[in-house]
Amino acid sequence: MSSQRKIETVERKQQLTDVALSQFALNGYHKTAVSDVVKEAGVSQGTFYWYFRSKEESALYIIEEGKKELLKVLEQGYRNEEATVEEMLLETNRLFYDFFTFAEENRNLMILLLIKGVGADTPIHKAASETFTAIEKASQRNLVRARELNLLPQNMDVSIQSTLITNMVIGTISSWLFGPNLDINYKPDVSAEKMATSAAMLGFYGITGY
Amino acid sequence: MSSQRKIETVERKQQLTDVALSQFALNGYHKTAVSDVVKEAGVSQGTFYWYFRSKEESALYIIEEGKKELLKVLEQGYRNEEATVEEMLLETNRLFYDFFTFAEENRNLMILLLIKGVGADTPIHKAASETFTAIEKASQRNLVRARELNLLPQNMDVSIQSTLITNMVIGTISSWLFGPNLDINYKPDVSAEKMATSAAMLGFYGITGY
Amino acid sequence: MSSQRKIETVERKQQLTDVALSQFALNGYHKTAVSDVVKEAGVSQGTFYWYFRSKEESALYIIEEGKKELLKVLEQGYRNEEATVEEMLLETNRLFYDFFTFAEENRNLMILLLIKGVGADTPIHKAASETFTAIEKASQRNLVRARELNLLPQNMDVSIQSTLITNMVIGTISSWLFGPNLDINYKPDVSAEKMATSAAMLGFYGITGY
Amino acid sequence: MSSQRKIETVERKQQLTDVALSQFALNGYHKTAVSDVVKEAGVSQGTFYWYFRSKEESALYIIEEGKKELLKVLEQGYRNEEATVEEMLLETNRLFYDFFTFAEENRNLMILLLIKGVGADTPIHKAASETFTAIEKASQRNLVRARELNLLPQNMDVSIQSTLITNMVIGTISSWLFGPNLDINYKPDVSAEKMATSAAMLGFYGITGY
DNA sequence: AATGAATGAGCGTTCATTCAT
DNA sequence: GATGAATGAACGCTCATTCAT
Numbered sequence: 101m102s103s104q105r106k107i108e109t110v111e112r113k114q115q116l117t118d119v120a121l122s123q124f125a126l127n128g129y130h131k132t133a134v135s136d137v138v139k140e141a142g143v144s145q146g147t148f149y150w151y152f153r154s155k156e157e158s159a160l161y162i163i164e165e166g167k168k169e170l171l172k173v174l175e176q177g178y179r180n181e182e183a184t185v186e187e188m189l190l191e192t193n194r195l196f197y198d199f200f201t202f203a204e205e206n207r208n209l210m211i212l213l214l215i216k217g218v219g220a221d222t223p224i225h226k227a228a229s230e231t232f233t234a235i236e237k238a239s240q241r242n243l244v245r246a247r248e249l250n251l252l253p254q255n256m257d258v259s260i261q262s263t264l265i266t267n268m269v270i271g272t273i274s275s276w277l278f279g280p281n282l283d284i285n286y287k288p289d290v291s292a293e294k295m296a297t298s299a300a301m302l303g304f305y306g307i308t309g310y
Numbered sequence: 311m312s313s314q315r316k317i318e319t320v321e322r323k324q325q326l327t328d329v330a331l332s333q334f335a336l337n338g339y340h341k342t343a344v345s346d347v348v349k350e351a352g353v354s355q356g357t358f359y360w361y362f363r364s365k366e367e368s369a370l371y372i373i374e375e376g377k378k379e380l381l382k383v384l385e386q387g388y389r390n391e392e393a394t395v396e397e398m399l400l401e402t403n404r405l406f407y408d409f410f411t412f413a414e415e416n417r418n419l420m421i422l423l424l425i426k427g428v429g430a431d432t433p434i435h436k437a438a439s440e441t442f443t444a445i446e447k448a449s450q451r452n453l454v455r456a457r458e459l460n461l462l463p464q465n466m467d468v469s470i471q472s473t474l475i476t477n478m479v480i481g482t483i484s485s486w487l488f489g490p491n492l493d494i495n496y497k498p499d500v501s502a503e504k505m506a507t508s509a510a511m512l513g514f515y516g517i518t519g520y
Numbered sequence: 521m522s523s524q525r526k527i528e529t530v531e532r533k534q535q536l537t538d539v540a541l542s543q544f545a546l547n548g549y550h551k552t553a554v555s556d557v558v559k560e561a562g563v564s565q566g567t568f569y570w571y572f573r574s575k576e577e578s579a580l581y582i583i584e585e586g587k588k589e590l591l592k593v594l595e596q597g598y599r600n601e602e603a604t605v606e607e608m609l610l611e612t613n614r615l616f617y618d619f620f621t622f623a624e625e626n627r628n629l630m631i632l633l634l635i636k637g638v639g640a641d642t643p644i645h646k647a648a649s650e651t652f653t654a655i656e657k658a659s660q661r662n663l664v665r666a667r668e669l670n671l672l673p674q675n676m677d678v679s680i681q682s683t684l685i686t687n688m689v690i691g692t693i694s695s696w697l698f699g700p701n702l703d704i705n706y707k708p709d710v711s712a713e714k715m716a717t718s719a720a721m722l723g724f725y726g727i728t729g730y
Numbered sequence: 731m732s733s734q735r736k737i738e739t740v741e742r743k744q745q746l747t748d749v750a751l752s753q754f755a756l757n758g759y760h761k762t763a764v765s766d767v768v769k770e771a772g773v774s775q776g777t778f779y780w781y782f783r784s785k786e787e788s789a790l791y792i793i794e795e796g797k798k799e800l801l802k803v804l805e806q807g808y809r810n811e812e813a814t815v816e817e818m819l820l821e822t823n824r825l826f827y828d829f830f831t832f833a834e835e836n837r838n839l840m841i842l843l844l845i846k847g848v849g850a851d852t853p854i855h856k857a858a859s860e861t862f863t864a865i866e867k868a869s870q871r872n873l874v875r876a877r878e879l880n881l882l883p884q885n886m887d888v889s890i891q892s893t894l895i896t897n898m899v900i901g902t903i904s905s906w907l908f909g910p911n912l913d914i915n916y917k918p919d920v921s922a923e924k925m926a927t928s929a930a931m932l933g934f935y936g937i938t939g940y
Numbered sequence: 941a942a943t944g945a946a947t948g949a950g951c952g953t954t955c956a957t958t959c960a961t
Numbered sequence: 962g963a964t965g966a967a968t969g970a971a972c973g974c975t976c977a978t979t980c981a982t
Contacts, residue, residue: 109944109945112945112946128430128431130340131431133971133972133973134972134973134974135971135972135973143946143947144946144947144948145947145948145949145973145974146945146946146947146948146949146974146975146976147945147946147947148974149973149974149975150944150945150946151945154973154974155972155973155974185518215435219338219339219340219425219430219435221341225425225492226491229490229491229492230490233490236485243517252517252518253518253519256517257508260500260504260505260508261508261512261517263482263485263486264478264482264508264509264512265478265512265517266481267477267478267480267481267482267484267485268474268475268477268478268481270477270481271476271477271478271480271481272473272474272477272478274477275446275473275477276473280439280440280443280446281436281439282435282436282439290470294470295470298467298470298471298474299474301516302471302474302475302513302516303512303516303517304516304517304518305515305516305518305519306511306512306513306514306515306516306519307453307462307466307471307475307513307514308395308462308463308514308515308519309463309515309516309518309519319962322962343954343955343956344955344956344957345954345955345956353963353964354963354964354965355956355957355964355965355966356957356958356959356962356963356964356965357962357963357964359956359957359958360962360963364956364957365955365956365957366956529965529966532966532967548850548851550760551851553950553951553952554951554952554953555950555951555952563967563968564967564968564969565952565953565968565969565970566953566954566955566966566967566968566969566970567966567967567968568953569952569953569954570965570966570967571966574952574953575951575952575953605938635855639758639759639760639845639850639855641761645845645912646911649910649911649912650910653910656905663937672937672938673938673939676937677928680920680924680925680928681928681932681937683902683905683906684898684902684928684929684932685898685932685937686901687897687898687900687901687902687904687905688894688895688897688898688901690897690901691896691897691898691900691901692893692894692897694897695866695893695897696893700859700860700863701856701859702855702856702859710890714890715890718887718890718891718894719894721936722891722894722895722933722936723932723936723937724936724937724938725935725936725938725939726931726932726933726934726935726936726939727873727882727886727891727895727933727934728815728882728883728934728935728939729883729935729936729938729939739941742941763975763976763977764976764977764978765975765976765977773942773943774942774943774944775943775944775945775977775978776941776942776943776944776945776978776979776980777941777942777943779977779978779979780941780942784977784978785976785977785978786977
């Protein structure tokens with residue numbers, strides 16, 4: 101019977117993190133009460149505050165951890181020294197595919213990052229935004245390098261281009277994953293692969309060059 | 311003399327709407343209390359409830375009105391029967407320009423629609439999403455028609471394309487207008503015209519075809 | 521029946537003030553919960569916050585109002601231009617008598633000022649202390665004037681003297697009014713008059729000169 | 731080697747007592763959490779409860795120990811059989827001096843006894859009060875004896891006199907040691923000796939007989 | 941002796957909403 | 962139309978205390 105009681109510290113924190121994330125994702129940060137989280141986790145209110153200094157800190161922790169994982173995935177891409185546009189397209193395709201796949205496998209995190217955390221308090225939505233700023237920065241670096249390698253036209257404005265492409269991908273993830281009503285229970289009707297390819301193609305050749 | 315002081319019903323509702331919108335935009339829906347709104351408007355708590363059944367209803371009203379205006383602006387675009395890709399690009403350019411300009415002139419509305427209302431309760435962010443669903447639908451109609459006119463490749467998936475392009479534009483409006491931290495006081499450093507042209511170009515020809 | 525409901529704003533605030541004071545006096549500031557106060561007052565929790573910004577503000581309000589009343593009473597004393605030590609003693613006697621009487625008639629206030637508010641948060645016990653600082657200042661002014669009129673020895677240190685006398689009176693009020701255990705329900709066994717006379721005599725002539 | 735690290739039970743209890751006293755003195759009994767004390771002491775929450783049954787018990791222990799030490803110091807005074815008023819004054823002077831000096835050397839204890847413990851729960855401030863009741867009792871005994879020895883007028887009310895004098899000294903210690911705002915960091919600007927002499931003189935001869 | 945995770949009652953405060961006037 | 966006092970549920974958070982290890 102005592103074995104049921106004792107839980108490793110790290111497990112308990114993870115458990116609370118998981119429950120909190122799923123509730124934030126389902127109902128939003130503000131509508132999720134700490135009392136809801138602990139009720140679902142089956143612990144007392146005080147326990148939550150043993151692991152997190154505040155509700156806000158728990159959200160920041162979730163976002164920070166998620167950001168790390170997401171960036172780890174994305175940093176695998178664009179590593180090679182491409183020599184042709186086709187190679188670059190292939191790399192981009194892989195990067196986008198990894199992104200869409202990660203999003204698909206981390207629905208709760210993504211909806212918090214993309215949507216539900218956005219209406220939260222400033223520190224939280226700032227943390228969430230930073231994730232995508234990092235992505236945009238990376239995208240921009242890649243474009244600059246590609247232009248230096250003469251893989252892209254010299255007259256393009258890479259800053260705007262990377263903004264456009266990043267927002268295209270991120271926004272599309274939202275509507276692909278959560279549907280028109282941004283519903284956590286929505287089921288995508290297109291595969292991650294198809295989405296990634298379409299996004300890469302559009303980014304490279306536009307609607308006219310399909 | 312009282313006629314000078316008398317505020318018409320319609321004016322009072324508009325006043326409350328304006329104040330509420332600016333506060334929602336500044337602090338978010340949840341962090342804005344009805345008491346804050348009426349304090350700034352200089353009326354009593356009860357007055358708010360004379361004009362709106364609830365706080366939620368006031369937000370829905372704001373979004374509904376804003377949606378109407380935005381769609382009115384966007385429906386001006388894509389009206390002509392284009393015959394060439396160049397004409398179509400020009401039209402798209404104008405449409406995007408109208409969109410970016412409207413956004414620039416209605417910052418409060420846009421941040422509510424794009425960001426601050428998103429963390430709000432389900433009915434509200436549903437209403438906000440619908441605005442962009444409408445835009446995406448329109449975009450899709452145009453792509454279909456263009457394909458029928460043989461202005462675009464036949465093998466493209468218009469549904470995905472319109473999703474990608476719409477999200478590109480909408481997401482870009484967010485970061486262009488409110489910066490990386492989604493701050494209502496951020497000042498865009500690129501003109502609406504430049505943004506619109508870049509977006510249209512990218513959408514038509516991709517990064518390779520600049 | 522509606523007449524039972526409607527209460528003038530000023531009355532309600534006074535009612536809450538009275539209830540809060542009596543509970544602070546009985547149980548101390550920290551041990552008194554806002555919920556206790558409103559329960560006794562028969563109003564809802566929210567009503568308390570309609571009249572006071574916070575629990576602390578309510579205590580400060582009580583102390584501030586009490587301070588005003590106390591100082592009003594004390595400022596009646598020492599007004600005349602005494603010419604002899606005997607007249608000065610008479611005046612002091614009257615002043616002390618007013619002080620002891622006021623204390624007797626405002627037990628709740630006095631225990632808050634003297635004792636129960638002292639363990640409260642800094643702003644509150646600061647406000648309470650200020651009351652007695654004001655009294656000590658006044659006492660010192662009187663001693664200075666008396667010395668100038670040659671009613672008192674020239675070599676005395678008025679600052680220390682006024683500290684000693686003020687503390688004698690204030691401390692004595694505590695133990696006289698609330699007994700050795702500082703109990704709000706304690707009944708003094710000596711009259712205010714007798715206490716005042718004794719204090720004045722001791723202050724003027726010491727234990728040897730009785 | 732472990733004997734160098736081992737902390738004796740008695741030491742650990744003393745350490746906790748010291749830390750608790752300094753925190754009670756600094757922040758007050760109610761605002762000091764057990765978690766604060768153990769944090770500063772570098773032990774776990776549970777350890778506190780190994781040495782004390784409760785937080786309240788720890789405060790009572792501190793007060794009880796302090797009371798013992800204080801009374802030990804004060805019981806040195808008034809020991810001789812004085813024959814004249816001058817000798818009695820000298821003894822009183824020494825007693826007061828010992829009191830003021832003890833207070834100066836035990837600031838934390840005194841502020842707890844005099845001020846910060848007063849706002850605490852009834853048992854605690856009862857314990858603190860008892861200290862001063864003991865002092866008053868002793869003072870009264872001395873006055874009675876002095877009157878029996880014909881050193882003082884026969885018509886005086888020794889009960890009231892001892893109350894007045896005791897409160898004078900105790901109250902004065904507060905304001906001398908902690909200033910008008912009862913601040914633990916206040917620095918007295920008059921020596922203990924000067925204060926003691928002034929108090930003794932005032933008690934014996936009053937303001938007129940300086 | 942000592943740890944530290946866990947408890948749970950309780951607190952101060954907020955705020956959307958109601959309603960008699 | 963408008964007021965503003967009143968409500969009461971809910972929330973985030975604290976903290977003295979317990980207890981298996």
